[in-house]
């Protein structure tokens with residue numbers, strides 16, 4: 001498997017630092033309190049200042065598809081794979097993408113309760129992924 005390794009930048013570094021410690025943090029606007037992901041230099045709703053706040057890591061599968069012919073050749077080795085849109089419980093419309101690694105396709109459905117699980121890619125990078133929630137009946 002040779003999927004691309006995310007490269008942190010100035011804006012995303014706190015996100016990756018937290019992920020590396022097994023914590024999921026999401027930007028929140030200090031003015032309007034709206035959360036946003038992926039990270040941006042300011043709040044995309046009101047232009048306010050943002051900082052990173054921990055979230056529960058719980059969410060639900062909002063939508064998903066199975067990718068058989070990736071446009072990005074880097075993913076050709078792992079196709080077919082799942083691409084799922086996860087809506088975090090903290091805010092409607094607050095979404096992250098996940099491949100739901102290890103989850104059989106026939107177990108994936110809209111509304112499935114999931115929780116974050118970090119996939120170690122390198123000593124510096126742990127990728128937030130999601131798996132079916134172990135604590136909640138979905």
Ligand SMILES: [Zn+2]
Pocket residue numbers: 029030031032033034043044045046047048
């Ligand atoms: Zn704002």
